[in-house]
Amino acid sequence: xxxxxxxxxxxxxxxxxxxxxxxxxxxxxxxxxxxxxxxxxxxxxxxxxxxxxxxxxxxxxxxxxxxxxxxxxxxxxxxxxxxxxxxxxxxxxxxxxxxxxxxxxxxxxxxxxxxxxxxxxxxxxxxxxxxxxxxxxxxxxxxxxxxxxxxxxxxxxxxxxxxxxxxxxxxxxxxxxxxxxxxxxxxxxxxxxxxxxxxxxxxxxxxxxxxxxxxxxxxxxxxxxxxxxxxxxxxxxxxxxxxxxxxxxxxxxxxxxx
Amino acid sequence: xxxxxxxxxxxxxxxxxxxxxxxxxxxxxxxxxxxxxxxxxxxxxxxxxxxxxxxxxxxxxxxxxxxxxxxxxxxxxxxxxxxxxxxxxxxxxxxxxxxxxxxxxxxxxxxxxxxxxxxxxxxxxxxxxxxxxxxxxxxxxxxxxxxxxxxxxxxxxxxxxxxxxxxxxxxxxxxxxxxxxxxxxxxxxxxxxxxxxxxxxxxxxxxxxxxxxxxxxxxxxxxxxxxxxxxxxxxxxxxxxxxxxxxxxxxxxxxxxxxxxxxxxxxxxxxxxxxxxxxxxxxxxxxxxxxxxxxxxxxxxxxxxxxxxxxxxxxxxxxxxxxxxxxxxxxx
Numbered sequence: 001x002x003x004x005x006x007x008x009x010x011x012x013x014x015x016x017x018x019x020x021x022x023x024x025x026x027x028x029x030x031x032x033x034x035x036x037x038x039x040x041x042x043x044x045x046x047x048x049x050x051x052x053x054x055x056x057x058x059x060x061x062x063x064x065x066x067x068x069x070x071x072x073x074x075x076x077x078x079x080x081x082x083x084x085x086x087x088x089x090x091x092x093x094x095x096x097x098x099x100x101x102x103x104x105x106x107x108x109x110x111x112x113x114x115x116x117x118x119x120x121x122x123x124x125x126x127x128x129x130x131x132x133x134x135x136x137x138x139x140x141x142x143x144x145x146x147x148x149x150x151x152x153x154x155x156x157x158x159x160x161x162x163x164x165x166x167x168x169x170x171x172x173x174x175x176x177x178x179x180x181x182x183x184x185x186x187x188x189x190x191x192x193x194x195x196x197x198x199x200x201x202x203x204x205x206x207x208x209x210x211x212x213x214x215x216x217x218x219x220x221x222x223x224x225x226x227x228x229x230x231x232x233x234x235x236x237x238x239x240x241x242x243x244x245x246x247x248x249x250x251x252x253x254x255x256x257x258x
Numbered sequence: 259x260x261x262x263x264x265x266x267x268x269x270x271x272x273x274x275x276x277x278x279x280x281x282x283x284x285x286x287x288x289x290x291x292x293x294x295x296x297x298x299x300x301x302x303x304x305x306x307x308x309x310x311x312x313x314x315x316x317x318x319x320x321x322x323x324x325x326x327x328x329x330x331x332x333x334x335x336x337x338x339x340x341x342x343x344x345x346x347x348x349x350x351x352x353x354x355x356x357x358x359x360x361x362x363x364x365x366x367x368x369x370x371x372x373x374x375x376x377x378x379x380x381x382x383x384x385x386x387x388x389x390x391x392x393x394x395x396x397x398x399x400x401x402x403x404x405x406x407x408x409x410x411x412x413x414x415x416x417x418x419x420x421x422x423x424x425x426x427x428x429x430x431x432x433x434x435x436x437x438x439x440x441x442x443x444x445x446x447x448x449x450x451x452x453x454x455x456x457x458x459x460x461x462x463x464x465x466x467x468x469x470x471x472x473x474x475x476x477x478x479x480x481x482x483x484x485x486x487x488x489x490x491x492x493x494x495x496x497x498x499x500x501x502x503x504x505x506x507x508x509x510x511x512x513x514x515x516x517x518x519x520x521x522x523x524x525x526x527x528x529x530x531x532x533x534x535x536x537x538x539x540x541x542x543x544x545x546x547x548x549x550x551x552x553x554x555x556x557x558x559x560x561x562x563x564x565x566x567x568x569x570x571x572x573x574x575x576x577x578x579x580x581x582x583x584x585x586x587x588x589x590x
Binding site for chain 2: 051081082085088089091095098099100108109161162165
């Protein structure tokens with residue numbers, strides 16, 4: 001089941017550099033929340049703190065709280081590996097495992113979680129590929145390498161891989177920025193379907209995309225180079241794009257910076 | 259596009275870049291000189307290889323045609339008697355067995371060191387260790403040989419006794435109590451000698467694993483070891499094969515270190531622990547200076563076989579790499 005994300009007072013560092021400061025927000029289950037903002041404003045960093053991928057970078061650390069329903073992801077004794085099995089992620093560039101077949105790519109996360117019987121694995125792989133709108137294109141070549149697919153297909157394969165383990169939350173870090181418009185449309189349609197089952201957070205540089213796919217939009221900004229990124233406001237997407245409450249948001253959306 | 263369309267159809271023919279491969283393409287002297295130099299270097303390499311092969315084949319044929327034994331299966335090396343009887347079976351066996359032992363011992367350790375340096379050790383630790391491994395690669399083989407003879411051999415009695423006690427029943431690890439100057443000794447020494455090259459090449463390969471593949475595994479909830487298993491090892495597989503082949507090439511041809519620790523007796527021993535045996539390179543080094551003209555030709559013939567074995571090993575490695583090409587990281 002999809003879960004609610006509740007962030008309070010989150011600050012993230014790379015070594016001594018403070019990347020984002022004092023972010024608080026709530027993300028409702030079965031909704032799409034878009035993060036927008038200029039490069040370097042910390043939206044990707046913030047996204048990566050939601051499944052503890054941030055701390056994989058040397059020097060990466062976090063202060064504050066991230067609650068998934070009632071469980072603190074940064075609580076004492078919480079295993080980051082277990083967190084990532086609950087909170088899936090799709091990256092900017094499609095990254096299927098090049099040495100694995102399409103089938104094995106989708107099954108990769110399931111195999112990590114323990115041994116599944118072959119028939120069960122077949123069912124889940126088929127369901128996940130159907131869920132990612134990829135099944136019809138690849139059902140005849142499940143044993144071919146995933147790297148032989150087009151960029152858009154690879155990205156949907158990565159989505160299938162992420163949803164195969166039934167995460168509670170799906171994080172997407174600019175999932176369409178390396179794709180052509182038609183593949184982008186396919187992914188956006190897919191996001192609309194996936195939000196029935198998952199809590200989705202998507203980082204995007206494309207404001208039309210944010211307007212098309214998301215229910216709520218968060219705008220991040222930074223005061224200057226070397227300054228930490230901050231959450232400026234988060235609101236209904238419609239409001240952010242028509243009548244934001246902060247001037248900086250309106251300036252960014254309408255293309256007037258600074 | 260129809261490339262035969264005449265230019266006149268273009269109302270304003272713009273200056274075009276010259277088509278590649280056309281004769282009237284302008285070239286600069288610098289380009290021509292560099293082309294000549296690099297092409298010459300490439301041709302020179304082929305000429306040297308051909309010259310070595312021709313020399314080996316010619317001198318070998320002089321000896322093999324006079325051999326009254328079977329050159330491939332005869333278990334003795336008597337080139338000084340009439341008629342001469344000699345064969346390379348013992349040498350081929352010893353060379354292959356000692357190299358296989360070296361690979362079995364060195365490859366897992368080298369891969370483990372490379373993984374430790376690239377994925378586990380903090381940078382402060384991995385730098386110095388990598389430097390020490392580089393130093394290990396620079397030690398001359400005669401020094402390894404001396405260390406083997408003076409340190410390794412006298413300290414192997416315990417290991418050999420243990421192997422004989424618990425694994426002696428297999429026959430392969432039975433020991434008659436002779437000096438531990440056997441195929442296993444050679445294999446251990448060769449393993450130490452080829453460890454640096456395999457480690458260094460594997461380390462380079464593991465370092466090039468794209469960050470995004472590792473993050474893909476991490477985001478699925480993989481532990482560090484699972485990241486290595488899912489993303490790093492599969493990506494590095496062909497590189498580790500090439501690294502191992504480089505090491506194997508060194509092990510097959512190693513001369514001085516083998517000659518220093520082995521007690522050669524030109525016999526095939528079923529046990530790896532009993533002293534004796536021989537390898538191509540060691541046999542050539544031990545006999546060449548005192549051999550007659552004919553004896554030298556016979557030794558060269560054995561060298562030709564080593565040359566062929568090395569070529570076969572390289573070919574096999576290339577096939578292993580090519581077979582997995584579709585799945586390699588190259589098309590990611």
